[in-house]
Amino acid sequence: GENVEQHPSTLSVQEGDSAVIKCTYSDSASNYFPWYKQELGKRPQLIIDIRSNVGEKKDQRIAVTLNKTAKHFSLHITETQPEDSAVYFCAASYGTGFQKLVFGTGTRLLVSP
Amino acid sequence: DTEVTQTPKHLVMGMTNKKSLKCEQHMGHRAMYWYKQKAKKPPELMFVYSYEKLSINESVPSRFSPECPNSSLLNLHLHALQPEDSALYLCASSQDPADEKLFFGSGTQLSVL
Numbered sequence: 001g002e003n004v005e006q007h008p009s010t011l012s013v014q015e016g017d018s019a020v021i022k023c024t025y026s027d028s029a030s031n032y033f034p035w036y037k038q039e040l041g042k043r044p045q046l047i048i049d050i051r052s053n054v055g056e057k058k059d060q061r062i063a064v065t066l067n068k069t070a071k072h073f074s075l076h077i078t079e080t081q082p083e084d085s086a087v088y089f090c091a092a093s094y095g096t097g098f099q100k101l102v103f104g105t106g107t108r109l110l111v112s113p
Numbered sequence: 114d115t116e117v118t119q120t121p122k123h124l125v126m127g128m129t130n131k132k133s134l135k136c137e138q139h140m141g142h143r144a145m146y147w148y149k150q151k152a153k154k155p156p157e158l159m160f161v162y163s164y165e166k167l168s169i170n171e172s173v174p175s176r177f178s179p180e181c182p183n184s185s186l187l188n189l190h191l192h193a194l195q196p197e198d199s200a201l202y203l204c205a206s207s208q209d210p211a212d213e214k215l216f217f218g219s220g221t222q223l224s225v226l
Contacts, residue, residue: 032213043117043203043217044156089155099213100169103155 002027002094006104014112019080021107023090024072032093033066033073034101039086047088048075080111117218119204125224128194134221136187136204144210145187147179148203150220156203162187163210194225 003026013019025033034049050057050064050073057064061080066073077084090104117138126132136145143164148156161169162181176198178190187204204218 034213034215036217041222043219045217046214049214093213099207099211100158100161101213101215103157106153106155 002030002092002100002102004090004092004102004104006090006107008107009105010108010110012110012112013080015080015082017080017111019075019077019084019109019111021075021088021090021109022072023074023092023104024070025092025102026071027092027094028068028071030092030094032099033064034091035062035064035075036089036091036103037086038089038106044089077109080109082111082113085109085111117204117206117216119202119218119221121221122219123222123224125226126191126194127226128196130194131190131192133191134189134202134204134223136189136218137185138206138216138218139185140206140208140216141184142206142208142216143184144207144212145181146205146207146215147187147189148205148217150201150203152200160189161210168210191223194223196225199223199225 006023031052036044037047038044061078063076087106091101093099120135145162147159150156159173160179165181176193180188201220203220205215
């Protein structure tokens with residue numbers, strides 16, 4: 001089955017700095033890679049996703065890059081704000097017929113004012 | 114309506130109790146999921162329903178019994194749980210089983226005493 005590793009486990013930045021979170025996956029057949037943001041006590045929310053036929057995707061201050069050859073993908077947040085503080089999970093899809101998501105172990109991002 | 118609604122938000126139960134968690138969505142999604150999330154861990158897939166039929170059971174103990182009465186509702190019946198079953202139980206839905214884009218509910222925080 002799929003295995004997803006995520007680093008770092010915690011990340012502290014100053015407001016306005018950039019933050020980068022990296023994930024690697026094991027199953028070369030995976031073709032969908034979402035990122036979820038989860039604030040304390042709240043639901044995971046999809047913030048950006050990328051498919052394997054695309055190398056990069058941007059949405060305002062958030063971008064995701066994918067390197068299929070190396071089997072890793074990264075989340076980039078620019079101009080961080082205190083409200084970006086949360087746990088971020090990457091995930092990779094696997095399975096045929098029924099798509100399943102395997103999540104990384106999460107990164108706790110703390111943005112200090 | 115673009116939400117997945119879960120009730121109750123919090124539940125405390127004893128090991129001999131029987132309780133049920135409920136999940137509802139009105140987005141016309143035909144795949145619904147139960148995930149379990151322990152503190153500071155990623156969500157882990159438990160069950161997948163596709164067109165109201167149980168399609169995937171990730172080797173979940175029988176003390177957890179899912180039910181999908183109709184295309185909008187998903188229940189999780191709990192009986193004789195153990196303290197280690199205490200966790201956040203998340204419901205999610207997607208447009209169909211092949212669609213990896215999940216919409217999560219806010220979860221039920223379950224404590225088993």
